[in-house]
Amino acid sequence: MSEHRMGPVLHVEALRLTRRQQGESREVLRGISLSLPAGHVCALMGVSGAGKSTVLRSIVALEAFDAGTIRVDGVSLHPGPVPRESALRQFRRKVGMVFQQHALFPHLSVHENVSLAPVHAGGADPRHAARIADDLLASLGVAHRRDAYPAQISGGEAQRVAIARALALDPPLLLLDEPTAALDPARRGALAETLRALAAAGRTLLVTTHDVDFAKAVADEVAVMAAGEIVEIGAAREVLERPNHAATRALLSHELFSRAR
Incomplete structure (x- = not known):
């Protein structure tokens, strides 16, 4: 930024x-x-x-x-x-949005939740999107939960994953x-x-x-x-x-x- x-x-x-x-x-x-x-x-x-x-x-x-x-x-x-x-x-x-109840997709892993937007909204190559997701999860301290599903993580972890997802397209707001x-x-x-x-x-x-x-x-x-x-x-x-x-x-x-x- x-x-x-x-x-x-x-x-x-x-x-x-x-x-x-x-x-x-x-x-x-x-x-x-x-x-x-x-x-x-x-x-x-x-x-x-x-x-x-x-x-x-x-x-x-x-x-x-x-x-x-x-x-x-x-x-x-x-x-x-x-x-x-x-x-x-x-x-x-x-603009990225973090909802009060996080609104993570329950059928997708943490990593898939974050890498989804760069591919489908940003047109990124899946490998590039995966690197974006890895970097964001690491920066927010939840890289160790990359393969978990939303039901398997804590509220604080879900909050950070939701922030990572909102930042995946690098919005200014x-x-x-x-x-x-x-x-x-x-x-x-x-x-x-x-x-x-x-x-x-x-x-x-x-x-x-x-x-x-x-x-x-x-x-x-x-x-x-x-x-x-x-x-x-x-x-x-x-x-x-x-x-x-x-x-x-x-x-x-x-x-x-x-x-x-």
């Missing part, structure tokens, strides 16, 4: 999304704007239902949006139906949805170190999390969402230690209450 880039890697402008169910409409995203440069880590925070995961799904072209613009490393998505996969080939090389949800404190610390290393190498990361300590450890910036809007944004420690918005204070109070139980 040594390539020099001009301008933001991720630029989201006035993003709006309305869901319609059983004749009723609900505005899920209400004018989200966000701009992240290379090597920057942003934690997207908020209570459940604030719209955090929907932002990620829109950015990675898994969910249609109604208004606004999404641009990743110069490639844009526009309002309307999600384009066919054949039209998203260039875009898929720009990595999205992670609640990556600490199933991890104990020690593994959360190790994950924070891994993500900071990726950022130091020039990767841009957008991470949804409710974990305040993790956000402080990994993020340069925190954006707090409430009811489909970003209500507070700034340097991570500034926002989380001296919050200005009621939604941020409510989020911090909820986290303290959860820890105390």
Whole structure:
């Protein structure tokens, strides 16, 4: 990730999304704007239902949006139906996604999970794809699990394999949805170190999390969402230690209450 880039890697402008169910409409995203440069880590925070995961799904072209613009490393998505996969080939090389439940293919080995995208989405020779997978698994400390299947590995190992898979096409932008949800404190610390290393190498990361300590450890910036809007944004420690918005204070109070139980 040594390539020099001009301008933001991720630029989201006035993003709006309305869901319609059983004749009723609900505005899920209400004018989200966000701009992240290379090597920057942003934690997207908020209570459940604030719209955090929907932002990620829109950015990675898994969910249609109604208004606004999404641009990743110069490639844009526009309002309307999600384009066919054949039209998203260039875009898929720009952004990788790590899902909350990892979403590894259970019938494929760890190595096969990681080498799949370079072959089928990147057009790589299988031998080259295998080397990519080997290098990524080694860099993330799970090379010894290359022949195991997802059901045979721990949650922390699955997390690292999912990150390796998301990085297989060498995207400049990595999205992670609640990556600490199933991890104990020690593994959360190790994950924070891994993500900071990726950022130091020039990767841009957008991470949804409710974990305040993790956000402080990994993020340069925190954006707090409430009811489909970003209500507070700034340097991570500034926002989380001296919050200005009621939604941020409510989020911090909820986290303290959860820890105390």
